[in-house]
Amino acid sequence: MRLIVAITGASGVVYGKRLLEVLRGKKVETYLIISKAAENVIEHELEMTKNELEKLASHVYDVNDLTAPIVSGSFKTDGMIVIPCSMKTLAGIAHGYSENLILRAADVMLKEKRKLVLVPRETPLSVVHLRNMLDLASQGVLVVPAMPAYYHKPEKIEDIIDFVVGKTLDQLGIEHELFKRWTN
Numbered sequence: 272m273r274l275i276v277a278i279t280g281a282s283g284v285v286y287g288k289r290l291l292e293v294l295r296g297k298k299v300e301t302y303l304i305i306s307k308a309a310e311n312v313i314e315h316e317l318e319m320t321k322n323e324l325e326k327l328a329s330h331v332y333d334v335n336d337l338t339a340p341i342v343s344g345s346f347k348t349d350g351m352i353v354i355p356c357s358m359k360t361l362a363g364i365a366h367g368y369s370e371n372l373i374l375r376a377a378d379v380m381l382k383e384k385r386k387l388v389l390v391p392r393e394t395p396l397s398v399v400h401l402r403n404m405l406d407l408a409s410q411g412v413l414v415v416p417a418m419p420a421y422y423h424k425p426e427k428i429e430d431i432i433d434f435v436v437g438k439t440l441d442q443l444g445i446e447h448e449l450f451k452r453w454t455n
């Protein structure tokens with residue numbers, strides 16, 4: 272399986288890191304793009320550098336490299352995950368504004384009708400944010416907000432992170448045991 276993973280400058284870059292770790296363990300081929308804004312958030316929120324984070328991926332592309340294979344629909348992939356997804360990138364995807372590699376790769380997912388999973392992180396949400404999410408969801412985009420649940424009884428922050436990452440993997444049908452499912 273080949274997946275594009277984008278990390279943008281919303282809070283919660285740890286979700287992107289954890290997703291890459293899990294996909295690596297499952298031998299999924301990953302194509303990673305990190306936005307410029309995400310570089311600052313990585314520095315602030317993670318105890319690792321952007322370069323260390325990139326080592327978790329199979330392939331890494333610069334966000335401004337608009338010649339990478341993933342700019343084209345002719346390059347076959349099984350989908351794309353933007354985790355976390357900033358409101359700026361969400362707006363760019365919703366409006367087809369493909370001015371960087373993350374936005375272009377997502378645009379390819381839409382035009383080729385491939386799976387696109389967005390993990391937005393913002394609160395509160397404005398009408399613009401909600402409208403953009405509705406537009407995307409009505410085109411088949413899977414919008415999975417970074418909203419943890421508590422029914423699986425998380426005991427540590429890692430359990431909360433794993434819940435969000437697990438719900439993201441569920442959208443792509445990737446098996447995992449990152450959280451205990453509800454079985455009443």
Ligand SMILES: Cc1cc2nc3c(=O)[nH]c(=O)nc-3n(C[C@H](O)[C@H](O)[C@H](O)COP(=O)(O)O)c2cc1C
Pocket residue numbers: 278279280281282283306307308309311312315356357358359360361392393394
């Ligand atoms: C520490 C920090 C946290 C941020 N958190 C969020 C957030 O949770 N959601 C969001 O939409 N933007 C957030 N931003 C703002 C984005 O980084 C900014 O809008 C940026 O232009 C997004 O660019 P990108 O989509 O290319 O990564 C944050 C910025 C910083 C510095």
